[in-house]
Amino acid sequence: MSSTSSATSKLAIGIGVTLATGLTYWYYLQWKKRNTVPEKWRRVGTLEQINIFPIKSCAPLKLEDSTEIDCDILGLKYLGCRDRTLMVINDSNEMITARAYPRMVLIATKLLAPQRLILSAPGMETIELDLGALKADGEQLKTMVWSTPVQVRSVGAKYDKWLSKYLLDKESGMRLVHYPLEKPVKAINSRMVRQPFILKDDRGTFNDATSYMLMNLASIKELNTRIPRPVDPLQFRGSFQLKMDTDEPYAEDHWQWVKIGDEVIFRVVAPCTRCIFPNINVNTAIRDPDGEPLNTLKKYRLFKGYATPAIGIHLGLRSAGSVKKNAVVYVEDK
Numbered sequence: 608m609s610s611t612s613s614a615t616s617k618l619a620i621g622i623g624v625t626l627a628t629g630l631t632y633w634y635y636l637q638w639k640k641r642n643t644v645p646e647k648w649r650r651v652g653t654l655e656q657i658n659i660f661p662i663k664s665c666a667p668l669k670l671e672d673s674t675e676i677d678c679d680i681l682g683l684k685y686l687g688c689r690d691r692t693l694m695v696i697n698d699s700n701e702m703i704t705a706r707a708y709p710r711m712v713l714i715a716t717k718l719l720a721p722q723r724l725i726l727s728a729p730g731m732e733t734i735e736l737d738l739g740a741l742k743a744d745g746e747q748l749k750t751m752v753w754s755t756p757v758q759v760r761s762v763g764a765k766y767d768k769w770l771s772k773y774l775l776d777k778e779s780g781m782r783l784v785h786y787p788l789e790k791p792v793k794a795i796n797s798r799m800v801r802q803p804f805i806l807k808d809d810r811g812t813f814n815d816a817t818s819y820m821l822m823n824l825a826s827i828k829e830l831n832t833r834i835p836r837p838v839d840p841l842q843f844r845g846s847f848q849l850k851m852d853t854d855e856p857y858a859e860d861h862w863q864w865v866k867i868g869d870e871v872i873f874r875v876v877a878p879c880t881r882c883i884f885p886n887i888n889v890n891t892a893i894r895d896p897d898g899e900p901l902n903t904l905k906k907y908r909l910f911k912g913y914a915t916p917a918i919g920i921h922l923g924l925r926s927a928g929s930v931k932k933n934a935v936v937y938v939e940d941k
């Protein structure tokens with residue numbers, strides 16, 4: 608190679624490196640801008656319902672309208688009862704959900720007093736669970752939430768028997784386990800890892816993807832015009848159900864930030880992609896015979912780069928605080 612051509616190629620490499628560095632820096636600035644809490648907010652509606660699901664896949668906690676609910680990095684929490692810190696596994700230590708056992712959606716919970724959870728289910732006597740006594744001394748077990756390993760502790764034989772009776776009509780086979788920690792440790796779900804705005808601590812407890820999810824009721828209303836039997840918003844298992852001031856179905860697809868009340872702020876981190884869960888009627892525990900609403904969602908809510916249709920948005924907490932029903936909901940004002 609002559610010395611001129613070597614100088615030319617060195618120059619070309621130099622220009623290439625400079626361009627690449629400049630471009631990377633530009634992308635970083637764009638990302639940083641989009642990751643900064645907005646200064647201006649625009650009201651979009653109010654919080655119609657807040658859902659805490661003490662046991663994964665089961666019914667939400669019954670709450671009084673006036674209750675203030677804490678939002679911290681692990682999820683919603685009320686009187687010592689936290690969202691999705693209880694879960695059912697089987698004898699092979701595999702996560703059990705209503706996808707395989709639809710009757711789980713009829714397992715209801717209410718709080719008798721702080722930390723005193725009452726479980727009920729059709730045809731079963733109620734059973735009380737002292738959440739304060741759970742601590743970390745139960746038998747340690749290894750299980751997974753959608754292929755993501757998670758350490759859990761057994762809750763107790765009495766509860767295993769109750770669940771086995773209700774779900775299998777047997778003495779054993781199912782176990783109730785709890786999340787023994789006060790911090791998030793689960794790895795980010797593999798489907799979520801490439802989302803640019805998700806943080807390590809957004810992963811929650813036994814949640815599928817993140818600790819918080821918001822459903823726009825206007826979107827569900829629009830979906831319900833497309834299907835023969837309307838779905839209950841609860842079938843989408845949102846932490847928050849938003850009632851918009853002026854119904855704008857799917858407006859949430861374009862939001863980057865959500866603020867609830869005066870203090871709680873979330874970054875929108877991903878669309879919520881859907882499996883067969885929303886096909887289970889929450890009142891009857893029966894799967895929709897025509898595979899709705901999932902089949903209809905597949906026709907118009909399949910986004911590029913995602914394998915399943917999306918409705919609702921996953922949120923990552925960026926400013927903690929408390930929320931209550933009817934709180935004003937804001938999004939970034941551009």
Ligand SMILES: *[C@@H]1O[C@H](CO)[C@@H](O)[C@H](O)[C@H]1NC(C)=O
Nearest residue numbers: 697698699700701702707780
């Ligand atoms: C536990 O559940 C998994 C997934 O549904 C299933 O493949 C496995 O056979 C079950 N194990 C037992 C012992 O029931």
